[in-house]
Amino acid sequence: MRDLHAHRLSKYFSGVRVVKDVDFTLRPGEVIGYLGPNGSGKTTTARMIAGLLEPSSGFVEYGGRPIHDDLVGFRRELGYIPEEPYLYPFLSGTEYLQLVGRLREIPETLLTMKIERFLDLFGLRAAADQSIASYSKGMRQKIVISAALLHDPSVVIFDEPETGLDVSTTLMLRHLVRTLAARGKAILYSSHILEVVERVCDKVIVIHRGEVVADDSIARLRALMSSTSLEGVFSQLVIREDPEALARELADLSAMAI
Amino acid sequence: MADDRLRTPFTLLTRLFLRQFLENDAISPEADRSQLLAVVGALAVSVTLFLSVSWSAKYVMAVWMPGQVAAVSLDDKYLYLAFGMIVTALVAATQRDALSIDPRDAAILEPLPVPAGTIRRAKLAAVAMLGAAVAIAVNLFPSIVFPWLLVFNFRHLSVWGLLELNAIHAAVTVASAAFGYLAVIALRETVALVVGPRAFSRISPWLQGALIVVLGSSLLLLPAAANGIARSDGDDWRAASPPMWFLGVYEVLAGDVIASLPRSDRMTARQAASDAVNTALYSQRRSQFPGLARRAGLATGLNALLAVVSYVWRARRLPSLSPVPQPAFRRRWRAAAWLANTVLLRDASTRAGFHFALAAMWRNTTHRLTLACAAAAGFAMAVVALSKSFPEQGGEVSARLLAVQPLLYGALLVGFRHIIRVPAELRANWGFQLAWAERGDAFVTGVKGAAVLALIVPALLAVLPLFVFALGPQRAMLHAAMGLAGAIVMLEAILHTYDKVPFTCTYVPSENMKALAPIFGLVFIVGASWFARMQHTALHGGSVIGVVLVLSVMFVILRVIAARRARLSLVDFDEAPASYQRLDLNT
Numbered sequence: 001m002r003d004l005h006a007h008r009l010s011k012y013f014s015g016v017r018v019v020k021d022v023d024f025t026l027r028p029g030e031v032i033g034y035l036g037p038n039g040s041g042k043t044t045t046a047r048m049i050a051g052l053l054e055p056s057s058g059f060v061e062y063g064g065r066p067i068h069d070d071l072v073g074f075r076r077e078l079g080y081i082p083e084e085p086y087l088y089p090f091l092s093g094t095e096y097l098q099l100v101g102r103l104r105e106i107p108e109t110l111l112t113m114k115i116e117r118f119l120d121l122f123g124l125r126a127a128a129d130q131s132i133a134s135y136s137k138g139m140r141q142k143i144v145i146s147a148a149l150l151h152d153p154s155v156v157i158f159d160e161p162e163t164g165l166d167v168s169t170t171l172m173l174r175h176l177v178r179t180l181a182a183r184g185k186a187i188l189y190s191s192h193i194l195e196v197v198e199r200v201c202d203k204v205i206v207i208h209r210g211e212v213v214a215d216d217s218i219a220r221l222r223a224l225m226s227s228t229s230l231e232g233v234f235s236q237l238v239i240r241e242d243p244e245a246l247a248r249e250l251a252d253l254s255a256m257a258i
Numbered sequence: 259m260a261d262d263r264l265r266t267p268f269t270l271l272t273r274l275f276l277r278q279f280l281e282n283d284a285i286s287p288e289a290d291r292s293q294l295l296a297v298v299g300a301l302a303v304s305v306t307l308f309l310s311v312s313w314s315a316k317y318v319m320a321v322w323m324p325g326q327v328a329a330v331s332l333d334d335k336y337l338y339l340a341f342g343m344i345v346t347a348l349v350a351a352t353q354r355d356a357l358s359i360d361p362r363d364a365a366i367l368e369p370l371p372v373p374a375g376t377i378r379r380a381k382l383a384a385v386a387m388l389g390a391a392v393a394i395a396v397n398l399f400p401s402i403v404f405p406w407l408l409v410f411n412f413r414h415l416s417v418w419g420l421l422e423l424n425a426i427h428a429a430v431t432v433a434s435a436a437f438g439y440l441a442v443i444a445l446r447e448t449v450a451l452v453v454g455p456r457a458f459s460r461i462s463p464w465l466q467g468a469l470i471v472v473l474g475s476s477l478l479l480l481p482a483a484a485n486g487i488a489r490s491d492g493d494d495w496r497a498a499s500p501p502m503w504f505l506g507v508y509e510v511l512a513g514d515v516i517a518s519l520p521r522s523d524r525m526t527a528r529q530a531a532s533d534a535v536n537t538a539l540y541s542q543r544r545s546q547f548p549g550l551a552r553r554a555g556l557a558t559g560l561n562a563l564l565a566v567v568s569y570v571w572r573a574r575r576l577p578s579l580s581p582v583p584q585p586a587f588r589r590r591w592r593a594a595a596w597l598a599n600t601v602l603l604r605d606a607s608t609r610a611g612f613h614f615a616l617a618a619m620w621r622n623t624t625h626r627l628t629l630a631c632a633a634a635a636g637f638a639m640a641v642v643a644l645s646k647s648f649p650e651q652g653g654e655v656s657a658r659l660l661a662v663q664p665l666l667y668g669a670l671l672v673g674f675r676h677i678i679r680v681p682a683e684l685r686a687n688w689g690f691q692l693a694w695a696e697r698g699d700a701f702v703t704g705v706k707g708a709a710v711l712a713l714i715v716p717a718l719l720a721v722l723p724l725f726v727f728a729l730g731p732q733r734a735m736l737h738a739a740m741g742l743a744g745a746i747v748m749l750e751a752i753l754h755t756y757d758k759v760p761f762t763c764t765y766v767p768s769e770n771m772k773a774l775a776p777i778f779g780l781v782f783i784v785g786a787s788w789f790a791r792m793q794h795t796a797l798h799g800g801s802v803i804g805v806v807l808v809l810s811v812m813f814v815i816l817r818v819i820a821a822r823r824a825r826l827s828l829v830d831f832d833e834a835p836a837s838y839q840r841l842d843l844n845t
Contacts, residue, residue: 052688072696080692086685090621095613096689102610103693103701108599131621147689 001028001184002063004049004155009058011044011210018044019210021058026155026186031177033201033218034190035230037238041210042190043083046159049188050080062155076104079153083160085140089133093124093143096132100147111150118146122169137164145173156180158189162196174200198230208238267372271380272387275363278356279388302395310400313337314407322411323529325537328517329488331408332543335508337484338404338427339434340501342396344477347438349392351469352627354462357385357443358569364576378573385443385569393435401428414520426512434504437558440565441500442469447568455577463621467630474634479641488539497550503557506550513544603704607697611704611760616712618682618761625677625761629713632673636666639783640721655728655797661790662724663741667717668748668786672778674709675752678760690762698759699821705760706749714745729797736802740793743809748785750816 004026011019019041026032036042047053049060051071060067067074087096094115101111119128122142132140141164148156158177162170177200181187191197197204198218206214214221214237221233280295313334317327350357359381367377405423409415449465450458476483487496487505496502517540521533595613603609619625640662681687718738725734796805 050692052691072694075692076695078692080688082688084685086683086688088618088683088686088689090682091614091617095617099610099614100689100693102606102613103690103695105606105695105697108606108609147693 001154001186003027003061004186004188005061006045006049007059007061009045009048009055009060011041011048011053012056017210019048019055019207022205022207022212023058024205024212024215026188028154028184028186029181030203031181031187031189031201033197033204034188034207035192035194035197035204035234036207037192040207040238042192042207043159045207046080046082046157046188046190050078050157051075052080076151077154079148079151079156081141081144081148081156081158081161083163085137085144085164087132087140087143089131091132092129093119093132093135093139094128096143097147097150101150104151106151114150115146118150122146138166138169141165142169153185155186156188158187158191160191161189162191162193170196194230194234204230206234206237213237267376268380268383271367271372271377272383275356275381275384276387279353279384299395303399306396306399307403309341310338310403311407314404317407318410321529323525323533323536324412324516324519324521325533325535325540327408327412328513328540329536329543331516332487332505332509332540333484334404334408335427336487336496336501336505337480338397338400338431339504339508340480340484340499341477342393342400342431342435343438343501343504344473344480345396345438346389346392346435347442348470348473348477350389350439350442351466351473353388354446354466354623357446359573359576361577368576374576377576378570381573382569389436389439393432393439396435397428397431401431409516412516412519415515419515423512423515426508430504430508430511433507433558434501437500437504437561440561443569444561444565445469447572448564450572451568463623463626467626467633470627470630471634471637474631475638475641478635478638482642482645488536488543497546500554500557503550503554506547506552507554509544509547510551513540513547517541517544603707605697605700605703607695607700608704608707611701612707613704614682615678615705615708615760619674619677619708619712622682624680625682628677628680629670629673632669632676635673636669636717639665639669644724655794657787657791657794659728660737660793660797661786663718663721663737663793664744664748664786664789665783666721667714667741667745668782670713670717671709671745671748671752672782674713674749675756678705678753678756679758679763680761681763682761687762690759694759698757702753702756702760706753709749710742710746714742714749718742718745733797737793737797740796740802740805740809743806743813744789747809747812747816750813750820754816754820 006022006024006026009019009022010017022041022045024032034042034045044053048055051060051067051074054068062074062077088099091099097115097118098111101115102108106114119125122145124139124142127135127139132143135143141161145161161173165173174196177187177189181202189197189201201218203217204214204221205212214233216224218230218233222228222230227233227236317331322330359377363377363381368374401424405420405427409420409423446462446465449461453461483496487502490496517537521530525533598612599609603612619629643658643662643665718741722734722738725737728734729737792805792808796802
């Protein structure tokens, strides 16, 4: 089990800065919450850490080595759950997991057993042989989570994994994150659901307009911002507009005569 | 006012549905809508202009008598009628799901305050407009060029007479094309009604593939079919073909325009004799045209009725996104898959490549369409080869007949070479990127295994009965074994320059493909006939082992070259052009 270090990561798209100088270390057994409003750069950071996107500047180290020195080796240790579960629609859930497992060179017998258990535990057994095209977003997300955990990764990146999941699966996911951390996995949990982050994370990084505006434990952040909840901290750090005034304005706009 | 008319729900929806027809990446996923329109438009103009000039140039190159033109032009008219009919039917077959309101349309449009009837009418209008546009595009230039070249030598024909010929050619060919379009809709909708939505969702891809193979083969065999109509007795197979019925309409409307033209006084005796023979031939056939025309009218009426009734009946309820549970993929091959995994595909990456390629090539629409077109081309070439060398049982077998086998599997392998370059689902590539262990060679070995199992073996089995009949069981098996070896060498050859992950990397069409395609086509046909000669020599006193040895040496050389290349060039996923990278679709 090794440390993952994001070293002053920045990303520009067509000259527009999306992420600037993000710097943190993720240790085994630790769960870091990565918080921010829509468009703040959470997904871009997660993709850079997963090696799916090359940083414009900065680098990611795993075990003291830049991940791009041995990207394949790093990905053997990585599980990634993206926000949008894009999958091959013409494969069935079983076939997709078999594809991923075989590409990861998991022995066939172990792979078959793991796939069956994952599908059972996620309640996907009945749809296992249907094409993914017919799956709901939540079902696809369950397949993505299964694919990310098939090979027992050391680092797991959850990028807004609750999207489309039902209540019981979301609850299960929270416990899963804590259980994985207890078994020494390093976990980056990107989300904008403050309640979940508050419950599962040891530490929080708040990103706003691509820049880190807070990086500390939840307890210390509460104390620093004199707030009783993470929501209060988040509001002070990120929310510039008065939400009530904005809501009133939206309702007024909707009510304008056609 | 005009602006308001353009913004009615009906107009907006019709435009939306028309745009959906262009959301088709069979040509290239890189092409945008305007590029695609430009390509399709340019293709329609250039191909139809080229074909109409090349098919009709003979009427300008020599001095023709009216009787000769009336008789000989029957072949050309049949060709134009069948060409328009098949091309329009092919367009309908490739559009398949876009021809009716799909669950996605319904899910988006149903919550809006637009009556379901408006959605249905808009879809129907868009489908009708697509059919009309294709029918006109295919027949526009031939309707101008063909009648003009047909009467090029006849000074007695007035401008009015020429315009009459133009109008009749346009009307009959467009009607014939509309018939083909409606026939595909009628077939699709009737099958859907008869078998029900659940079964239809299962058989629909196979129906589409079969339609494309049949239509594509018919298109390629058309020049051979449209030959000697005036000399045939009128009761041959063509009398049962729809283009022949429309030829009846054509001749009823325009037959006398040329046949009854005054003959020149300056005809030589030979010309006069030829004119007399052809005029007599044409007159014999002429009595059959009214009957054929009646058949065309009846068939068109029934076809249109069936298409409209089945279409409207099926569209009476908008489809729901999830009323029909998707059929589960069949498990009956589970034992075979287990056997293949444990005996043949012992490496995990090879298994991944094998199973992924099998799934992608048959279940993905674009890939299935491409393979269906390749199968159609192969089938048509095989029929052409077979038509002039049909064997007698136990008789002498020509090398031409043996070429049926390499032509069929060769065309399929060329199609396969194309489909592996097209990503199965670009946005799902991230899964490959994360799980990829840089074992490209093993993965590609699995993909090649899938091609052998799903394309080469079925092609060999499809022609095996023919060769058992012609060569006897023992020599037919030897022939099949040589074919398998040849196909594996060909597969190795066409893939040896390919250094990307099949079905995943962004497809960037080759710039010089248009220039190279005819050369590749020629090399393919020459290669197939060379291989057929080799097989012929081996089966008639030569050495089959010698052939297999030659192929084995070729295979080893190709493998050595590929192994050297693999060390130089590793798999690269990130090959997308700038437009893709901006959209973040390449990662």
